[in-house]
Amino acid sequence: MTLSSKRILLIIGGGIAAYKTLDLIRRLRERGAAVRCVMTTAAQEFITPLSVGALSADHVFTNLFERQDEQDVGHIRLARECDLIVVAPATADLMAKLANGHANDLASTVLLATNRPVLFAPAMNPKMWAHPATRRNRKALEQDGMHFVGPARGEMAESGESGEGRMSEPLEIVAAIEALLAPKAGPLTGRRIIVTSGPTHEPIDPVRYIANRSSGKQGHALAGALARLGADVHLVSGPVTIPDPQGVKTLHVETAREMQAAVESLLPADAAIFVAAVADWRTESEAGQKIKKIAGEGPPALQMVENPDILAGVGHHKKRPYLVVGFAAETREVEQNATFKLKKKGADFIVANDVSHEGGVMGGDRNRVAIVSKDGIDRWPDLTKEETAERLANLIAERLRTVTV
Numbered sequence: 564m565t566l567s568s569k570r571i572l573l574i575i576g577g578g579i580a581a582y583k584t585l586d587l588i589r590r591l592r593e594r595g596a597a598v599r600c601v602m603t604t605a606a607q608e609f610i611t612p613l614s615v616g617a618l619s620a621d622h623v624f625t626n627l628f629e630r631q632d633e634q635d636v637g638h639i640r641l642a643r644e645c646d647l648i649v650v651a652p653a654t655a656d657l658m659a660k661l662a663n664g665h666a667n668d669l670a671s672t673v674l675l676a677t678n679r680p681v682l683f684a685p686a687m688n689p690k691m692w693a694h695p696a697t698r699r700n701r702k703a704l705e706q707d708g709m710h711f712v713g714p715a716r717g718e719m720a721e722s723g724e725s726g727e728g729r730m731s732e733p734l735e736i737v738a739a740i741e742a743l744l745a746p747k748a749g750p751l752t753g754r755r756i757i758v759t760s761g762p763t764h765e766p767i768d769p770v771r772y773i774a775n776r777s778s779g780k781q782g783h784a785l786a787g788a789l790a791r792l793g794a795d796v797h798l799v800s801g802p803v804t805i806p807d808p809q810g811v812k813t814l815h816v817e818t819a820r821e822m823q824a825a826v827e828s829l830l831p832a833d834a835a836i837f838v839a840a841v842a843d844w845r846t847e848s849e850a851g852q853k854i855k856k857i858a859g860e861g862p863p864a865l866q867m868v869e870n871p872d873i874l875a876g877v878g879h880h881k882k883r884p885y886l887v888v889g890f891a892a893e894t895r896e897v898e899q900n901a902t903f904k905l906k907k908k909g910a911d912f913i914v915a916n917d918v919s920h921e922g923g924v925m926g927g928d929r930n931r932v933a934i935v936s937k938d939g940i941d942r943w944p945d946l947t948k949e950e951t952a953e954r955l956a957n958l959i960a961e962r963l964r965t966v967t968v
């Protein structure tokens with residue numbers, strides 16, 4: 564399953580070769596990829612959304628102004644919630660549109676709005692491919708960082724013409740996708756790392772829950788940074804509104820107990836990094852029905868119990884990872900509390916951060932942390948959460964460097 568857990572957005576353009584994308588979808592799914600499709604209006608003249616939807620087992624997106632699609636997913640999410648966009652067949656028209664920044668339909672808008680790698684598999688008549696305008700567009704797209712597979716030389720489907728312009732075969736396109744998505748070897752290649760992120764939600768009744776302000780930004784950024792160093796990252800995420808990081812296997816949970824079970828199921832691992840803001844308490848039992856407000860009776864007394872301490876559990880686990888790292892979100896005596904936590908929880912180091920209201924760390928984009936370990940306290944400057952993640956990932960790689968896999 565070379566593409567296991569990869570999400571491919573396939574944009575199908577209006578060319579004869581569109582029929583080959585039906586096979587491409589099958590080949591990608593056989594390899595474990597989830598395939599979501601966008602079809603241009605012209606593409607629907609060649610193959611139907613019905614076949615594409617049946618093979619991809621997902622909704623097919625065809626219209627920028629479809630209200631339901633826009634509410635459910637929206638063109639920006641379509642553009643970002645994938646690991647790679649493939650345009651096949653890439654028509655002369657689609658290449659021209661992106662080369663010139665047009666966004667007048669769903670396909671071109673998604674292509675302009677994405678921050679993911681894009682692979683073009685052009686298919687067109689040899690005269691169209693050789694035209695100076697198409698050549699200019701290809702050059703511009705390459706300069707903009709787009710990737711290309713093909714076209715090949717050979718017989719055209721129509722009119723008995725031959726030359727350069729045939730779309731690459733589905734398996735060649737699959738190979739190009741695999742090459743683009745192959746994990747880059749890095750200092751953490753071969754390392755399995757668990758990261759937790761986000762808040763937990765502890766239900767009170769079917770409509771109410773106890774939560775906290777964690778956004779998941781720091782944990783998700785760290786998971787992505789570790790993956791970029793080559794690690795096999797398993798992210799256990801509480802309820803957040805940010806997308807899953809690229810190149811990471813993400814498990815979604817709600818409560819502290821679900822998070823604990825997910826983490827346990829992922830052991831053994833080389834390292835476990837606990838960034839999530841796990842609720843310390845939950846109500847003793849979840850009310851089966853919505854608790855009613857009854858005039859004159861006052862608020863209900865909620866009986867609270869402690870949640871499991873996931874970090875301490877793993878820090879003292881028989882399958883303890885070589886490296887266990889906790890985060891300490893404190894509003895006062897940040898470093899003293901982190902030092903205390905280090906000993907109590909069996910962690911190798913604690914990343915202490917001040918989450919008092921004034922700092923805007925919870926939900927914000929910046930962080931100022933201190934690394935508390937038995938060797939002392941290393942205070943880092945104010946950084947973006949991405950920068951903090953990069954530095955932490957390098958520190959983790961450094962700590963794991965001497966451990967044999």
Ligand SMILES: Cc1cc2nc3c(=O)[nH]c(=O)nc-3n(C[C@H](O)[C@H](O)[C@H](O)COP(=O)(O)O)c2cc1C
Binds near residue numbers: 575576604
């Ligand atoms: C029978 C037929 C075959 C076509 N094949 C191609 C093709 O292989 N490549 C191409 O770039 N355009 C081809 N076209 C022209 C495109 O369908 C046309 O440029 C269309 O506007 C492309 O729309 P799209 O880029 O939004 O999919 C073909 C048109 C017809 C009628």
